Amino acid sequence: MTDAYHDSPPLSEEQRAVVEQPWDARLLVTAGAGAGKTHTLVRRLDALMSDEEDALEAGEILVLSFSRAAVRELRERIALHAREARRVRVRTFDSWAYSVLLGEQPHRDWGALRFDERIRETTEAILRGAVEESEQGPPAHVVIDEVQDLVGDRRDMVETLLDRFQDNCGFTVVGDGAQAIFGFQVSDQDARAAETNYFFDWLRASYPDDLIELHLTTNFRARTEEARTALPLGTELKGVPSEPAESDAAGERLHRRLNDLLRSCHDFGPLDDPFTVESFRAYPGTCAVLCRDNRQALVLSEALFSLGVEHRVQRALQDRPVPAWVTSVLRDTGATTLTEERFRELLPTGPTAPVGDRARIWRSLRGAARAPRGLLDVAAVRRLVAEGRFPDDLAAVEPARLVVSTVHRAKGLEFDRVIVVEPVTTAELRKQHTHVDPAAEARSLYVAMTRARDDLFRIAAPDTALVRRDRVTDRWYLGGWKAYIRDGIVASGQDVGREHPPGTEGFTDDAGALQDYLAASVSPGDELVLRPQHSMPLAADQSPPYTIFHRDRPISVVSERFRKDLHTSLKINKTWEINWPVEITGFRVDCLESVAGSVASGARAGLGDHGIWTVPRLSGLGRYRRVRGTTQEGIVG
Numbered sequence: 001m002t003d004a005y006h007d008s009p010p011l012s013e014e015q016r017a018v019v020e021q022p023w024d025a026r027l028l029v030t031a032g033a034g035a036g037k038t039h040t041l042v043r044r045l046d047a048l049m050s051d052e053e054d055a056l057e058a059g060e061i062l063v064l065s066f067s068r069a070a071v072r073e074l075r076e077r078i079a080l081h082a083r084e085a086r087r088v089r090v091r092t093f094d095s096w097a098y099s100v101l102l103g104e105q106p107h108r109d110w111g112a113l114r115f116d117e118r119i120r121e122t123t124e125a126i127l128r129g130a131v132e133e134s135e136q137g138p139p140a141h142v143v144i145d146e147v148q149d150l151v152g153d154r155r156d157m158v159e160t161l162l163d164r165f166q167d168n169c170g171f172t173v174v175g176d177g178a179q180a181i182f183g184f185q186v187s188d189q190d191a192r193a194a195e196t197n198y199f200f201d202w203l204r205a206s207y208p209d210d211l212i213e214l215h216l217t218t219n220f221r222a223r224t225e226e227a228r229t230a231l232p233l234g235t236e237l238k239g240v241p242s243e244p245a246e247s248d249a250a251g252e253r254l255h256r257r258l259n260d261l262l263r264s265c266h267d268f269g270p271l272d273d274p275f276t277v278e279s280f281r282a283y284p285g286t287c288a289v290l291c292r293d294n295r296q297a298l299v300l301s302e303a304l305f306s307l308g309v310e311h312r313v314q315r316a317l318q319d320r321p322v323p324a325w326v327t328s329v330l331r332d333t334g335a336t337t338l339t340e341e342r343f344r345e346l347l348p349t350g351p352t353a354p355v356g357d358r359a360r361i362w363r364s365l366r367g368a369a370r371a372p373r374g375l376l377d378v379a380a381v382r383r384l385v386a387e388g389r390f391p392d393d394l395a396a397v398e399p400a401r402l403v404v405s406t407v408h409r410a411k412g413l414e415f416d417r418v419i420v421v422e423p424v425t426t427a428e429l430r431k432q433h434t435h436v437d438p439a440a441e442a443r444s445l446y447v448a449m450t451r452a453r454d455d456l457f458r459i460a461a462p463d464t465a466l467v468r469r470d471r472v473t474d475r476w477y478l479g480g481w482k483a484y485i486r487d488g489i490v491a492s493g494q495d496v497g498r499e500h501p502p503g504t505e506g507f508t509d510d511a512g513a514l515q516d517y518l519a520a521s522v523s524p525g526d527e528l529v530l531r532p533q534h535s536m537p538l539a540a541d542q543s544p545p546y547t548i549f550h551r552d553r554p555i556s557v558v559s560e561r562f563r564k565d566l567h568t569s570l571k572i573n574k575t576w577e578i579n580w581p582v583e584i585t586g587f588r589v590d591c592l593e594s595v596a597g598s599v600a601s602g603a604r605a606g607l608g609d610h611g612i613w614t615v616p617r618l619s620g621l622g623r624y625r626r627v628r629g630t631t632q633e634g635i636v637g
């Protein structure tokens with residue numbers, strides 16, 4: 001089989017043993033970082049679909065993954081290195097759960113539930129037989145990547161699924177206990193420690209006679225000694241005990257050792273050194289700056305932008321912007337169904353052109369819209385956007401050479417160069433946080449240090465003391481040394497108004513021309529400025545409306561959610577008189593996204609009758625400019 005894959009690394013003996021198992025095998029594959037788990041999975045999928053005697057159909061294989069980034073990574077590897085498996089749909093747990101629920105009860109408003117609630121509902125639905133009844137029917141083989149992070153409700157759901165089909169369903173699950181970093185999703189501390197290796201143990205206990213355990217032991221990612229720095233600690237990290245006190249002690253020790261190892265790597269240098277800045281700019285390979293948390297990522301990104309260093313901030317795992325090309329496809333057709341040929345003609349060229357293989361995009365969209373063979377139902381595409389069910393693997397991600405990311409958002413990814421933000425000691429962390437899980441801190445540092453192919457550097461942690469979380473809105477803001485000071489606010493994915501097309505509300509413009517301007521001239525990373533339309537709050541719990549400007553051209557307005565969060569953040573107490581910012585600067589364009597709003601408004605604005613258009617998505621830290629003084633306080637300033 002190998003000669004058909006010239007451009008793909010040849011399988012090692014250990015990897016081949018995984019790939020060649022029969023479809024009904026129950027297979028648990030464990031491996032260290034960079035040992036080729038994802039690579040092996042891709043080839044396993046191909047093998048499952050091309051077995052001479054027992055080939056499975058794409059629809060019989062259920063491939064579940066943890067995050068959209070992981071789905072995309074798997075998808076891209078499939079596109080590059082697989083043949084048959086290109087027809088397999090890879091989905092996140094959340095999107096699969098959503099589709100099971102919709103299949104069973106199409107008229108319930110599942111979108112109103114939170115992710116975790118939908119997962120719990122799906123577990124119940126599986127027990128009621130919803131998977132057997134679904135269009136796809138029961139799976140013949142389940143493939144799950146990164147099972148070390150399968151915790152809490154998602155773990156329950158997968159256990160229920162495997163239990164239900166245990167008589168005639170094989171599975172391939174792969175993971176690495178040393179890279180388990182999502183335990184924090186379980187809020188109870190004792191339960192969280194117990195999650196370590198829980199799913200691995202559950203598999204061993206549930207399939208005592210026929211679980212096949214295979215290991216991948218060779219690291220293929222690291223091409224230099226430096227990139228291998230953290231690898232020797234993998235086995236110890238995997239063996240951290242689940243009893244909380246022992247877990248903490250082992251975690252402390254491993255965190256210290258990893259920290260010492262990182263300190264033995266080169267310092268990338270201070271950001272105010274032109275040589276450091278040039279090193280960011282000039283590096284030709286892929287590079288990631290990996291941060292412990294969001295605040296570090298925000299502050300570092302802001303600093304890099306101010307130095308003119310282009311980069312992308314890796315999005316939150318649950319963010320799923322629908323790419324801007326969807327707007328073009330829907331806007332430029334009056335038909336109710338599209339053939340593949342027509343669909344391809346409608347795909348835009350230029351900056352909003354889709355990234356990736358067009359045939360795959362067509363297949364994925366058609367699969368999600370459940371279209372009859374050969375045709376795409378335009379109204380079904382609209383529903384996918386409106387109901388938040390647009391396929392994960394088509395969500396917008398702009399390729400970037402330099403990425404600033406939290407470790408959690410970078411799991412499963414690899415880069416030529418990795419720059420890890422120096423961690424503080426666990427003792428220091430305890431001063432800042434009520435709950436610190438040293439084992440999770442150690443695993444997170446290990447994940448960060450094992451993403452590199454070639455270079456591993458460290459960089460000083462930025463000062464994040466003034467970035468704080470608003471307890472009511474859960475949104476980050478820029479505070480000051482006095483408790484009442486509010487100097488800025490952090491963007492979220494929901495900050496831009498979607499109900500009406502840009503140009504029809506808050507400011508007047510030709511909506512069609514504005515859509516063209518967005519597509520042609522607005523790019524990720526561009527700076528945006530927010531200015532109030534007037535000084536009157538729109539409601540007692542809201543700020544005035546703000547318009548979003550791109551190079552002095554109004555391109556959108558803020559959403560009600562933004563106005564409410566801004567109000568909450570600035571209203572220090574009941575009698576506080578808010579001095580509304582006359583400008584908010586520093587937000588950036590995260591991406592352009594297609595959104596669903598009022599069909600009537602879209603039609604009135606000449607944007608077709610689907611109620612879909614493009615708006616910018618905001619990211620970054622917006623800083624306030626006030627007329628009097630520079631702080632929240634408007635009376636003394």
Ligand SMILES: Nc1ncnc2c1ncn2[C@@H]1O[C@H](COP(=O)(O)OP(=O)(O)OP(=O)(O)O)[C@@H](O)[C@H]1O
Nearest residue numbers: 009010011012033034035036037038039220221412
């Ligand atoms: N047999 C092989 N020969 C050469 N290169 C390989 C082989 N298997 C995998 N690789 C390469 O090694 C790198 C790491 O592989 P992969 O990402 O699949 O590992 P992983 O186990 O999923 O990593 P992690 O768990 O750390 O995210 C990739 O660049 C992949 O192409």
